[in-house]
Amino acid sequence: MEAEHVTTPFGRRPMTLAMLIAQRRADHGKSVRSVDKWKIYRALCEAKPLLGVTDRALAVLNALLSFYPKNELSDGANLIVFPSNAQLSLRAHGMAEQTIRRHLAALIAAGLLARRDSPNGKRYARRNRAGDLNEAYGFSLAPLLSRTEEIEHLAAEVVAERLHVQSLREHISLHRRDITKLIETAIAEDIEGPWEAVHLGFRALIDDLPRSPNVAQLETLLEKLGRLRDEIVNRLETRAETTKLGANPYQNERHIQNSDSESQIESEAPSTENASPRGFAPRTTPRLLNIPLPSETRMPVSHTLNNSHSEIGTGIELKSFPLDLILRACPEIAAYGPGGQIKSWRDLLAASLIVKSMLEISSGAYGEACAAMGTENTATVIACILQRGSHINSAGAYLRDLTRRTKKGEFAIGPMLMSLLRANTAPAMRKIA
Incomplete structure (x- = not known):
């Protein structure tokens, strides 16, 4: 030199x-x-x-x-x-x-x-x-x-990162294919569950990815997709094992399948972000990792739709109310229905599952509420919680308290609905006057 x-x-x-x-x-x-x-x-x-x-x-x-x-x-x-x-x-x-x-x-x-x-x-x-x-x-x-050695070292780092990003993209593509086909399989096999909501949440996570994501964003997406895929596979395997047991003449036909999943993918602990559930903007697609899977809705929808009352373990019956009355008392729930509207009980149930995830109500709290109130009444209560979101710090804790009171025969949905209905109609009456 x-x-x-x-x-x-x-x-x-x-x-x-x-x-x-x-x-x-x-x-x-x-x-x-x-x-x-x-x-x-x-x-x-x-x-x-x-x-x-x-x-x-x-x-x-x-x-x-x-x-x-x-x-x-x-x-x-x-x-x-x-x-x-x-x-x-x-x-x-x-x-x-x-x-x-x-x-x-x-x-x-x-x-x-x-x-x-x-x-x-x-x-x-x-x-x-x-x-x-x-x-x-x-x-x-x-x-x-x-600077030859330094430049070659930097070049090696860039090449290694590019290969890592390529590997992440390949695995994400495989997970996307797996999740899509597993959901199609569940629908084709008529396995009960909110599969439309699961697919909407899956698409929401994919669509939220930036056009040019960095390594951290790709790693986070891959981790979330992996957990969702494993959860769906577990549900399908559980259904397959249940079907196999039911088809075996040497097995007890009254075998009970536990509907509460051990894997918790939600948290109901209150935080500063969840202090006011009304702070969330209405959306038609839920966050992916809080999407309820089939284990959370084992109770057949037809059972709740064909019966106007749910039997409680203590012998107390909880009355159900007309869908039109619920929508007039809780109009905010409509934004979370398919296409931004609710036309049937099935739409209300799907919307309540999305709102449950948004409010971070855990699977355990939701399952206990369904067992005590019935799926239809639980969806009604969740709609009321959403409507009163600004007054509730922890939706999950509030739902658990209502479930406990229901089991003791101390809670009825009617007064809650009437209170919300009066609150919604009062401004309209003042405008007319």
Whole structure:
């Protein structure tokens, strides 16, 4: 490497500490015998995101390297190139000279080049009688040689991250295919469960992914998709085992399948974010990881639809109310129904499952409420909780309290509905008056 010395720029260009550091780093960097200039250039192209240079700047550097006569950058050689801006423009595919100057400044700021200005600011070289370079002024390639190891290390990091991102995308594609086909299988086999809500939540998570996600976002998405896929597989396997037991004449036909899943994917603990459930904007797609799966709705919908009362363990009956009355008392629940409206009890049940997830009511609390009140009445209570969201700190704890009171025969839905109905009709009556 040629003996460098600290040189200041010609003309009005100021001297900066970054230029001084770059020159000293080129002087005292780790000695490298030689390196192929095109090999180090390819490493630069890989490491450009970490070095803060653009592809246009690298195109200018490529043109500069083409003026160096040898393929090897080595110690002891004169590593200064001195083409004019006009020559650089020709080898940079006609790039404008102003653009070339801007990218040269960027390469110098990144510490990939060092400027060696002549007394008059021109780029030229003096040769001895043998034709060898005696003195040259222009751009020094010495920083490339001294930073070879660093550049190659950065390039390896970028390549490793790119391969990791590629692997993440491949696994995400596999999980998306698996989840889609597993949901189709559940629907085709007529397995009971809110599969439409599950699919909507799955699509919501995919659609929320940015156009250019980073590694952390891809890893988070893969983890969530993996948990959802495993949950669906567990439900399908449970159904398959139940069907197998029911088809075996040597098994007890009254075998009871536990409907409470051991895997909890929700939390009902109150937090500052959940202090006011009304703060959530209405949405037709739930968050994916809080989507109820079939284990949460083992009680057949037909049972609740065909019976106007649910039997409690203590012998107390909880009265059901007309759907029209519930919707007039709790109009906010309609925004969570299929297509943003509720036309039937099945739509109300689907909407209540979405709201349950949004309010972070756990599967255990929901299952206990269904066992005590019935699925239809539980959906009604959840609609009331949503309507009164600004007055409830923890929806899950509130539902557990209502379930406990129901088991003791101390709770009835009617007064809650009538109170909400009066609250909703009072403003309308005032407007008429």
